[in-house]
Amino acid sequence: xxxxxxxxxxxxxxxxxxxxxxxxxxxxxxxxxxxxxxxxxxxxxxxxxxxxxxxxxxxxxxxxxxxxxxxxxxxxxxxxxxxxxxxxxxxxxxxxxxxxxxxxxxxxxxxxxxxxxxxxxxxxxxxxxxxxxxxxxxxxxxxxxxxxxxxxxxxxxxxxxxxxxxxxxxxxxxxxxxxxxxxxxxxxxxxxxxxxxxxxxxxxxxxxxxxxxxxxxxxxxxxxxxxxxxxxxxxxxxxxxxxxxxxxxxxxxxxxxxxxxxxxxxxxxxxxxxxxxxxxxxxxxxxxxxxxxxxxxxxxxxxxxxxxxxxxxxxxxxxxxxxxxxxxxxxxxxxxxxxxxxxxxxxxxxxxxxxxxxxxxxxxxxxxxxxxxxxxxxxxxxxxxxxxxxxxxxxxxxxxxxxxxxxxxxxxxxxxxxxxxxxxxxxxxxxxxxxxxxxxxxxxxxxxxxxxxxxxxxxxxxxxxxxxxxxxxxxxxxxxxxxxxxxxx
Numbered sequence: 286x287x288x289x290x291x292x293x294x295x296x297x298x299x300x301x302x303x304x305x306x307x308x309x310x311x312x313x314x315x316x317x318x319x320x321x322x323x324x325x326x327x328x329x330x331x332x333x334x335x336x337x338x339x340x341x342x343x344x345x346x347x348x349x350x351x352x353x354x355x356x357x358x359x360x361x362x363x364x365x366x367x368x369x370x371x372x373x374x375x376x377x378x379x380x381x382x383x384x385x386x387x388x389x390x391x392x393x394x395x396x397x398x399x400x401x402x403x404x405x406x407x408x409x410x411x412x413x414x415x416x417x418x419x420x421x422x423x424x425x426x427x428x429x430x431x432x433x434x435x436x437x438x439x440x441x442x443x444x445x446x447x448x449x450x451x452x453x454x455x456x457x458x459x460x461x462x463x464x465x466x467x468x469x470x471x472x473x474x475x476x477x478x479x480x481x482x483x484x485x486x487x488x489x490x491x492x493x494x495x496x497x498x499x500x501x502x503x504x505x506x507x508x509x510x511x512x513x514x515x516x517x518x519x520x521x522x523x524x525x526x527x528x529x530x531x532x533x534x535x536x537x538x539x540x541x542x543x544x545x546x547x548x549x550x551x552x553x554x555x556x557x558x559x560x561x562x563x564x565x566x567x568x569x570x571x572x573x574x575x576x577x578x579x580x581x582x583x584x585x586x587x588x589x590x591x592x593x594x595x596x597x598x599x600x601x602x603x604x605x606x607x608x609x610x611x612x613x614x615x616x617x618x619x620x621x622x623x624x625x626x627x628x629x630x631x632x633x634x635x636x637x638x639x640x641x642x643x644x645x646x647x648x649x650x651x652x653x654x655x656x657x658x659x660x661x662x663x664x665x666x667x668x669x670x671x672x673x674x675x676x677x678x679x680x681x682x683x684x685x686x687x688x689x690x691x692x693x694x695x696x697x698x699x700x701x702x703x704x705x706x707x708x709x710x711x712x713x714x715x716x717x718x719x720x721x722x723x724x725x726x727x728x729x730x731x732x733x734x735x736x737x738x739x740x741x742x743x744x745x746x747x748x749x750x751x752x753x754x755x756x757x758x759x760x761x762x763x764x765x766x767x768x769x770x771x772x773x774x
């Protein structure tokens with residue numbers, strides 16, 4: 286048998302695996318090769334691989350991007366739009382009456398027939414140049430109203446948490462698809478050589494209902510999955526040297542492993558092997574870079590106070606400050622999840638009288654600080670900040686088991702989000718709902734439209750960022766989605 290180095294069939298496979306033409310073909314003429322290029326470490330690979338990197342980096346995006354990075358703030362469980370951005374006086378006027386049938390969504394999780402209208406107990410005022418309605422629960426956010434693009438006409442197909450979260454981040458309600466952050470890092474690569482391109486921070490004491498699938502890589506190479514950071518111990522698991530192993534010993538271990546992997550890469554030319562080498566190298570560099578960027582003690586007292594952050598604590602405030610630090614350091618996609626917004630009203634821990642004000646108090650100040658901090662550092666114009674849940678809430682009081690607490694059930698047909706920076710139309714309100722806040726009345730924007738628009742702001746055509754899997758081309762927006770130019774400045 287001929288050796289792998291002289292076997293012409295293996296050589297042909299190697300050539301196919303590493304040539305730019307074949308790689309672009311496998312990636313359906315997408316930016317997949319750019320992601321690999323972003324992962325390649327200077328000097329770590331043969332000159333041919335470095336040449337491929339140099340060639341690909343010249344390609345850029347599909348068109349000029351308005352944003353370079355994203356901070357996505359997800360209020361897991363979904364805030365009630367009626368209490369925050371979608372003021373509906375009719376609800377207070379008809380409070381306690383049986384809700385009309387056209388207030389119901391096609392499907393609901395818990396709300397019963399003949400449920401009664403629930404008026405909001407909170408005051409609203411118009412703020413900013415656009416006169417956007419905003420709740421008294423968001424006193425700090427009001428001060429940056431002219432930086433926000435508030436969208437009141439979002440809608441989705443899913444009415445339960447896990448499928449709706451998967452729909453929002455992967456474009457499909459079933460597990461197995463790549464998340465938005467994975468698609469972007471696959472398409473655009475990384476801005477940082479010492480940090481992962483996609484990092485995740487969780488607060489509220491619980492992961493999102495869809496779990497790590499909301500930041501998973503699906504069928505994309507696993508290097509594109511989000512990396513979850515922690516508030517205590519190692520910021521990223523295993524980033525520290527194992528007990529009893531010095532840094533120099535770990536360096537020698539990684540060198541030995543990479544030598545074996547490089548032999549495999551030379552023999553078979555599998556790009557995944559090159560990626561594995563870089564993952565080891567990145568992990569080694571992260572031992573220095575991650576602890577440094579995650580150490581908020583380096584911030585001034587004024588900045589810590591602005592966010593309400595406390596070094597060593599586990600909080601959404603700390604995570605917002607970390608999001609700014611990570612974005613500033615070149616992390617392309619920072620995803621924050623904060624659990625506790627599922628206000629059904631089954632008790633004081635999930636009602637709109639005690640739990641909702643508590644969650645708003647925990648998040649209003651740091652979100653406002655994040656926007657102000659990005660702006661004063663000159664980062665807001667190139668950083669897209671998105672705030673959302675996964676769906677809306679009902680017009681009716683859920684009144685589950687008649688316990689007397691106030692809460693709203695899941696409602697997919699309309700909800701509100703806001704965005705800031707990154708090329709969106711600041712100081713604007715897009716879309717409207719009907720008088721009840723039950724259905725979209727103007728400019729409906731589906732989850733797929735939001736995904737297409739976010740990719741567009743990053744300079745990516747959502748129809749062309751594809752990956753061939755199981756015989757067909759997949760994309761984040763599936764076969765749907767329209768770019769909503771009215772969202773853009």
